Amino acid sequence: MISSLSFINQKGEILIYRVYKDDISRNEITQFCAKMIATKENKEFPIINIDQTSFIHISIKDIIILATTKTDVNVAMVLEFLYQLSKICKSYFQGNLDENCIKKSFVLIYEILDEVLDYGIPQIADPNLLQKFIQEGGVQQETTINIEKLRQLTFTLTGVVSWRPIGLYYEKNELYLDIIESVNLLISAKDTVLRAEVVGSIELKSKLTGMPECQIGMNDKLLMGKQQKQTKQTIGISIDDMKFHPCVRLPKFDKDRTITFIPPDGHCQLISYRISENINIPFKVNVFYSEIIDNKLEIRLKIKSIYDNNIYGTNVLVKVPVPKNTVNAITATALGKARYEVEEQSVIWRIKKFQGDFETSLRCEINLGTTNKDQVWSKPPLKMEFQIPMFTASGLRVRFLKVMEKAGYKTNKWIRYLTKGGEYLHRL
């Protein structure tokens, strides 16, 4: 149980302080601020224990949200709650949460704190639902007076389908599904793959009437394996780790690997997954650093795209790190533009459109200034960013998407695929 919550600024001054239990004193919080935040000592660690009091905090921009407790709690739960709280505050302040916002509407935050926690136990923590209880400028009069509406709200909160309110209506029923994957790749200086994984998520945006039940089918190896005998389709991919939004019926998935759910209204992350086997790595990179003379460095870079040639990669950006004492860089490339950027300490090569199955190269001549030789260049890794629409590095495909509702209306469904470069690194 959380004993107190505070919002603190960078100087260690407390903006909001709300106490939930009697076991904590103001003095302890002040001391923590003076010792830890103002001096920036140990600020990196999210959990600090001083004299039996545990201080658990997160930083959001220039604000630190601090929870204290004296008992043994589930720290991950407290951290989750703090992030959720920041999300709630952001939803009230148009996506911002900074010192000015808090100073301006601190009374509103007090109201929020009163709703989200009771005696240190998290209560309502869904920004959408909470916004129906409290609105900017105070408690929303209309909803609270309309008792019938409020009853619906509270039943939603405490019921089994707590994520979806009853009685939704849309003229056009639409369902959007985005499969977004980011490729994390780490290649050592000797060109061995140290780490290769795809972290993907299926984002859902629903505008559906009533209480529809949806079902998604993917080319999941385990599911396909079961059906293969009947349909003789190709073998799917193996998805090792999947995490689901609470709306997904987990026992059903465990039983027959079908994903059924009643979608929350609006946007949510339905599934997140991680795949580390048989990944289609979209780009192959080769780098050569060679010192021509003492103050001159030559970098040659070769990139090859390894996806179908009817697919295009967009916004490809390659960050080639150069030493600190670089004076200027002469670049030569056939595709895109490359130039030396001082703030980034790297040559940045931008390619707007990169066709599949295509190879291109970059040659840079770096002029170095004279420098103290003791400072050795630490050679940060080469970084790559990209976006490839209609391509999934894992090979995941949605085979079907069904919406079932009593009313039997027609739904417009949209499915998009996108692969992004996550931590796409090549050590030098």
Next chain:
Amino acid sequence: MLFELPDKIGKAFGNGTLSIQSSKNNKLAELINSKYTEDIVEAIRMLYCQYLQNKDLTLYMSRIINLLPREDLELKKLCQILISEFAAQPNARTSKSQGDVLILATAPIFKDLTNQNTSIKLNALKTLSSLRIQELTPMLFTAIRKIQSDKNPLVRRSVALSILKMHDMCSDDVQPDDYNDIINFLLKDTHQTRLYAIYVIFKITGDLQILHKYYFQLIKDLLNFNSFDLERALQLLYQYSVMYFKEGDKDLIKLLDACEILLRLPYPSIVLAISKIYLQFPQETRIKKLIRTVVKFLNIGSESKFIILQMLHQFALSYPQYLKEHYRALTILQIEKLYCKLLKLEILSLLIDENNFNNILEELLYQARSNQPQLVAVAVKLLSKTTIKFPKFIKRTIKSLLDILKTGSSDTKNHVIASFCNLISTQESKLPLLAICLQNIEDISDIRYKATVIKLLRLEIGQIPTIVAESLRKLSLTFSQQHENVKYEILLLSHQLQAINQEQHIELLNQYIMTLAKFDSSLLVRDLYRTLSKSIEFKESFVQEEENVAPSLEMQKLPIGSLSHLVGMHLPGLNLPSYLNEDTSDKRKVEIQVPPQKVEQSQQQQQQQQQQPKSQKQQQQTQQVENKKEILKRVEEDVKKHYQNLDQVLNDFFTD
């Protein structure tokens, strides 16, 4: 220790428009007595500011209480929050006058409890239960009884919590008879209220007998809870399982199976709660799955990563065999926070074996070249540790360390030399490594390592007298600029060299160093000079750097993932009830024998086997040391006598 500090709370608001200077106080009084709601709300805002600045609000309390019966919802709510915050202040709890003010507030709030609007009812209940007025508790329980069957589940849930609040805040006046019937009523409610009721019982009594009846129901409900309630339910089930289950119980397996499904939820807190249960009743397959799930959370961007890594660290210590296959997921990324990098390195070094040695070594070497000094220190230290563990790869490691030595910064060089020193003590052929250290001795900025190198040189003096002489000559050139510890070592080296090699030039060198020591600024050096000049052979004290034993026994007892484990101390709330050996139901008497885990046994055997050659080596080493000791014993006695005499002389001198 805590000490008084100027109260900074609310200081950020400065002395601007919301300050409470005397002139402003008039404005506040004017606003709070105004007819218009907007003015009053503004006044309440000001009062919140005063509260933040730790100002006494007693003066305004009666006016705020008068505002409670108003229809305006926002105003009502703000007043209620302010009253409950006022009640929470330590002054309000101790001072009678402030407590009396709060009694005034009860009448309008009691009235609100009968309001039709759920929101008003809820807030009234929250405020009433946080007033901490002992005299009111019987009345409050009567009022709660009236609303316990409220149509709204949110209110019923709040009823359960308010019982806990009152019990904690006025424990003397609350008797079990007061609330038992209410709790029993709530237990028959929907899943969420039932959970709250069970939770309250557990918090008040510390017992979970009630769960005998609701155990299966709670497991069934697990999937219907939101993440925070689910965490609470799992916490209760964990406590229950510790109290009433033995490993392999049929009913326990149902809980473990239910948890397995929950591992697919995207919340680290749930996985943490489940891991507690799994580790209490370890089963090979389940632990494997758990580790897999925990590894999945490594991509998390929030501070929870720290907890995840701490868990993995513990897993790497207790179940390295299952974590090894995931070692690639632990590769360090540049953008990660330093503490994550350090923890990852530690974990990787624990997972190292002959199959993944190359990759992990490469990772360690890469991090050793980083520009973060702390990371370099840890990486180099782990490198030497792993080399000692895997002597097969020593050449490769030494080569890589040499590369780092050539290119690294001065801090890095210090760490590399330190790890070389560590390596020297474990190797049979010490000279090549010692030569490297000697080559770089000028670059070592850390005095500890410099002194250690000289000490190591002293130990090998018999084998390489000419090299020692040459090094000593070089060191003597910069003698006066060295730190006293280094001077101390140089002095000893020179003395020892002279003892075994009495050529003229060595004697001259020794004389030169002795002269420098005689007039040195450091007392320690001068003292040593005096002892040596009386040609008493000096016994050096061997202080070997103790290796950090990773987790202490205390640490291992604490459940992984709990806050107590993270901060390394036993926090209240973790007091695990001792095992109750009574069987709670006839069904649970059926015992399933779980076969003992082979893997753990073999590990123990391996450890024992590893310990045997170690102990042999240790014996050899101790013999050598004992031999040396015997020789030095006589000298030591001489020194003792010398000092005893000195003590006596001094004593006599002062007593006279």
